[in-house]
Amino acid sequence: MHRGITGHYEANHTVGEPVRAFIPDPLPPEPPLEFTPARSLRLERAHLALGRLDSISLLLPEPNLFLYAYVRREAVLSSQIEGTQSSLSDLLLFELEGAPGAPFDDVVEVSNYAAALEHGMARLQEGFPLSNRLIRGMHGVLLSRGRGSGKAPGEFRRSQNWIGGTRPGNAQFVPPPPHRVEGCMAALERFIHDEEAPYPTLIKAALAHVQFETIHPFLDGNGRIGRLLIAFILHEGGVLSRPLLYLSLYFKRHRSEYYRLLDRVRFEGDWEAWVDFFLEGVEETATNAVQTAQRLVALFKEDAARVQSLGRAAASALRVFDILRERPLLTLGEVCQRAGLTFPTATKGMKALETLGIVREITGARRGRVFAYDRYLAILNEGAEPI
Numbered sequence: 001m002h003r004g005i006t007g008h009y010e011a012n013h014t015v016g017e018p019v020r021a022f023i024p025d026p027l028p029p030e031p032p033l034e035f036t037p038a039r040s041l042r043l044e045r046a047h048l049a050l051g052r053l054d055s056i057s058l059l060l061p062e063p064n065l066f067l068y069a070y071v072r073r074e075a076v077l078s079s080q081i082e083g084t085q086s087s088l089s090d091l092l093l094f095e096l097e098g099a100p101g102a103p104f105d106d107v108v109e110v111s112n113y114a115a116a117l118e119h120g121m122a123r124l125q126e127g128f129p130l131s132n133r134l135i136r137g138m139h140g141v142l143l144s145r146g147r148g149s150g151k152a153p154g155e156f157r158r159s160q161n162w163i164g165g166t167r168p169g170n171a172q173f174v175p176p177p178p179h180r181v182e183g184c185m186a187a188l189e190r191f192i193h194d195e196e197a198p199y200p201t202l203i204k205a206a207l208a209h210v211q212f213e214t215i216h217p218f219l220d221g222n223g224r225i226g227r228l229l230i231a232f233i234l235h236e237g238g239v240l241s242r243p244l245l246y247l248s249l250y251f252k253r254h255r256s257e258y259y260r261l262l263d264r265v266r267f268e269g270d271w272e273a274w275v276d277f278f279l280e281g282v283e284e285t286a287t288n289a290v291q292t293a294q295r296l297v298a299l300f301k302e303d304a305a306r307v308q309s310l311g312r313a314a315a316s317a318l319r320v321f322d323i324l325r326e327r328p329l330l331t332l333g334e335v336c337q338r339a340g341l342t343f344p345t346a347t348k349g350m351k352a353l354e355t356l357g358i359v360r361e362i363t364g365a366r367r368g369r370v371f372a373y374d375r376y377l378a379i380l381n382e383g384a385e386p387i
């Protein structure tokens with residue numbers, strides 16, 4: 001629907017030149033979102049796919065295994081949009097104490113992202129609401145180390161920013177002036193929790209993501225936090241019992257369409273085109289996540305059966321295998337620590353897995369060896385290769 005511009009401009013001065021900063025109208029859209037039969041069907045299909053994802057994540061023998069791996073995959077993908085080049089293996093290596101170094105700056109950012117996500121999840125599980133305070137908390141963790149640490153971690157910005165272009169004057173888009181950020185974010189917070197505005201949670205997540213990106217409340221990391229916001233709204237709204245839906249791959253694949261639709265909301269008021277794009281992404285992403293979970297379960301079952309067939313050597317190998325399902329990259333020291341095994345037993349178990357072709361030593365060194373569960377990593381890595 002063409003509503004016209006969904007906000008107003010305010011003149012501001014930044015970097016020595018005048019700019020017109022955009023202040024979005026508070027949500028929900030006016031007139032309300034149009035639910036044509038086709039759009040309602042899209043919503044239904046997205047919900048069905050999310051329901052399948054939720055049920056599989058609850059039925060998995062160990063849901064936290066999937067969460068650990070999937071969160072890291074998301075961290076890699078979302079940070080790639082930001083421009084990092086780290087792979088999933090770089091991140092897992094970095095998180096392995098005592099493993100030989102992975103490229104530093106990029107991997108720190110990816111690791112921060114995983115930590116920010118886990119920080120938010122922990123707070124929600126403790127019963128904190130999804131508030132601006134929590135969002136700032138996640139941002140604080142996201143920019144805590146590395147390149148972004150000088151860009152006001154955990155604080156809304158106090159200066160004018162802009163998107164696209166080399167300076168504010170030729171920017172693609174200028175978000176609200178700093179003194180408007182607090183008010184815009186407070187209105188967004190109210191919308192997220194407003195039971196009077198009875199939009200389905202999924203639609204709320206769609207609308208809130210755009211609004212957040214338009215406000216651009218932080219100096220850096222707005223894309224990454226805005227992508228996390230979607231998963232957290234769905235989790236808090238009870239659509240997903242674990243925050244397991246991450247649209248980063250979808251946004252990465254359709255990046256120019258994604259940016260175009262954000263602008264179309266702002267300047268033409270076309271929320272419907274954005275919602276359609278978003279719902280398609282939800283359906284596709286949730287369906288893929290279900291398939292990934294199913295393939296991991298099948299892989300674990302098949303490999304566990306092979307380990308069991310080892311006879312006498314099976315006991316120690318199975319203990320090591322269990323740890324590998326938690327962490328697909330491992331040092332022997334880490335195995336000992338996690339499984340409570342002695343070094344010789346861990347070595348024996350790992351050797352058995354190597355002989356079966358389940359793991360591969362990747363350093364070629366004699367000390368500090370690292371073992372990779374290749375087939376597990378390959379499933380997680382699909383689509384997550386550096387661009």
Ligand SMILES: Nc1ncnc2c1ncn2[C@@H]1O[C@H](COP(=O)(O)OP(=O)(O)OP(=O)(O)O)[C@@H](O)[C@H]1O
Binds near residue numbers: 082
């Ligand atoms: N017109 C636009 N063109 C491009 N991006 C836009 C536009 N409007 C809003 N954005 C948002 O800005 C985000 C980038 O903001 P910022 O650089 O602060 O975040 P980031 O997390 O550091 O980067 P990224 O999103 O690239 O990972 C994009 O992800 C997108 O959501």
